[in-house]
Amino acid sequence: MTGSAQVPTVLVVDDEAFVRLYMARVLEDQGYAVLEAENGPAALSMLDAGGTGSVQLVITDVRMPGMSGKDLAARLAERPSSPPVLFVSGSHTDVPGPLLKKPFLPDDLTAVARNLLHL
Numbered sequence: 001m002t003g004s005a006q007v008p009t010v011l012v013v014d015d016e017a018f019v020r021l022y023m024a025r026v027l028e029d030q031g032y033a034v035l036e037a038e039n040g041p042a043a044l045s046m047l048d049a050g051g052t053g054s055v056q057l058v059i060t061d062v063r064m065p066g067m068s069g070k071d072l073a074a075r076l077a078e079r080p081s082s083p084p085v086l087f088v089s090g091s092h093t094d095v096p097g098p099l100l101k102k103p104f105l106p107d108d109l110t111a112v113a114r115n116l117l118h119l
Contacts, residue, residue, distance in 0.1 A: 007031060007032065007033050008024075008032050008033070008056045008057065008117050008119070009032070009033040009034070009035065009054060009055050009056055009057075009082070009088060010027050010032050010033070010034050010035070010055070010056065010057045010058075010113065011034075011035045011036075011037060011043060011046065011047070011055045011057070011058045011059070011083075012024050012035070012036050012037070012059050012060075013036075013037045013039070013040065013042075013043045013058065013059065013060040013061065013064070013069065013072065014038070014060070014061040014064070014088070015038055015039055015061060015064040015065060016061070017038070017060070019088075019102070020036050020038065021036075023059060023088075023109060024036050026106040026109050026110060027109070027110070027113065029106075030110050030113075032113070035055065037039070038062075039064050039065065039066055039067060040064060040066065040067030040068070040069070040071060040072035040075070041066065041067055041074060044072070044075060045063070045074060047076075049077075055083050056083055056117055057083050057084055057085075057086065057113060057116055057117055058072070058076060058083050058084070058085045058086070059085075059086045059088060059099075059109075059113070060072055060073065060085060060086070060087060061087075061088055061089065062087050062088070062089035062092040062095055062099075063089065063091070063092060068085050069085075069088075069089075070083070070087075070095060070096065072085075073085040073087070073095075073096060073097065074096075081087070084097070084098075084099075084116045084117075085097050086098050086099075086100060086112060086113070086116055087099045087100070088101075088102055088104070089101065089102060090101045090102035090103070098112060098116065100112050
């Protein structure tokens with residue numbers, strides 16, 4: 001793979017299937033490769049299987065059962081070459097990184113993703 005031709009891979013983590021599917025479709029329509037996980041442990045398993053370097057951006061809901069998005073981000077930060085994390089939430093604003101408030105428009109999501117991926 002060449003660096004310029006590589007399609008960025010985004011991991012979308014949200015316990016609400018409809019929201020996860022919405023974000024995945026918006027990003028796929030913009031040409032991103034998208035992986036989906038329904039919770040933090042599933043996201044970590046997916047990253048363990050493919051290596052943290054295979055994902056260039058993680059988009060996670062803040063509030064999820066079992067492992068919050070903040071907990072997921074903290075676990076990712078312990079890994080070498082961890083990807084940036086974008087938090088999405090309808091109510092939480094106290095997050096350790098960029099936040100996109102729900103509900104959001106497709107253009108809002110893609111603009112923030114491009115910025116975090118430095119595209």
